Amino acid sequence: MTEVVKASFSDIVGRVNNVPSLPEVVTQVVRLINDPRSSADQIHKIMTKDQAMAAKILRMVNSVYYGLPDPVHNLEQAIVILGFKTIRSIALSIAVINLFQQQDANFNMKSFWTHSAVMAQISRLLAAKAQLPDPEVAFIAGLLKDLGMLILVQHAPDETKKTIAVAREFRYDIQRATRKVLATDHAEIGAWLCEQWEMPEDLSDAIRNQSNLEAASDKKLTSVLMFGEYLCGLKKIRFAGQCGEPKIDAEVWTHLGIDKTSLVEVLSVINDEVDNAKTLLQIVM
Incomplete structure (x- = not known):
């Protein structure tokens, strides 16, 4: 009997003829915000080149999501009030979610983005409690954590369908199920995509090692993603193929x-974070 050769990481990324790219405005904004010499005026000038994005950012700022006492009437004011890093998170959220809107009969996009948005919110919360230097990086990591699944849905549809079937039959988590079908997984693919987008190295590394804390270079950020996934599992906030029992390593x-x-405190505000995630999606999608 001939053994079936599993598609490798190189095989999968080789099928991606056009790597999904972030809008140039967002790329410029991220670079500016990562540069400590940048000013609010510089960021404002770049962001006004994309009026649709600017409008969504203003809607977000004036929503219950932030609960500001007075309405914010212009983008420059929003940048000053929320701060550069929060604006970076919002801009990336809008860009990434709008970049992946393809529908698939075997994969519920609404469930996927709900899970990703909740992961982003919880990751920011956990990062703040754990006193990470930049909780907004954790927000972005949480949002992008499972993005490799969408590359697999697009470019390995048959294998993805088999993966979901394996996960459901054996109650596997999505990575274990994927490794039964492929010689790679969505974490490795997602980290590759983040590298194409020139995301910070520790963020890409945390996504790649989201189930392998020992291999991770940034143990705290990776732990945030692991704990966030555990909490999502407890709350049944999942997407297709996430069928394993929620578990977390003592480390x-x-x-x-x-x-x-602390866990009780976090669990007590999870419902608020779910509501915040829904607000984010209503504005962005």
């Missing part, structure tokens, strides 16, 4: 400094 708790009391 993750240690890296984040979270005890049972």
Whole structure:
């Protein structure tokens, strides 16, 4: 009996003829915000080149998501009030979610983006509690964590369908199920995409090692993603193929400094974070 050769990482990315690219405005904004010498005026001038995005950012700023006491009437004011890093998170959220809107009969996009948006919110919350230097990086990591699945849905549809079937039959988590079908997984593909977008190295590394804390270079950021996924599992906030039982390694708790009391505190505000995620999606999509 001939053994079936599993498609490798190189095979899958080789099928991607055109790597999805972020809008030039967003790329410029991210570069500016990552440069400590940049000013609000510079960021404002770039962002006004994309009026649709500017309008969505203003809608977001004036939504219950931020709950500001007074309405914000212009983009420049929004940049000053929210800060550069928060604006970066919003701009990336709008760009990435709008970039992947293809429909697939075997993959529910609404469930996927709901999970990703909740992951982003929870990751920011956990990062703040764990005193990471930039919780907004954790927000972006949470949002992009499972993006490799959408590359697989687009460019490996048959294998993805088999993966979901395996996950459902054996109650596997999505990475274990994917490795039964492919010689790669969505985490490796997602990290590759983040590298194409010139995301910070620690962010790409955390996404690649989202199930392998030992291999991760940034243990805290990777632990944030692991704990966020655990909480999403407890709350049944999942997308197609996520069928394993929620579990978490004791080392993750240690890296984040979270005890049972802290867990209760986090769980008590998860519903608020889910509502915030829904607000984000209503404005962006």
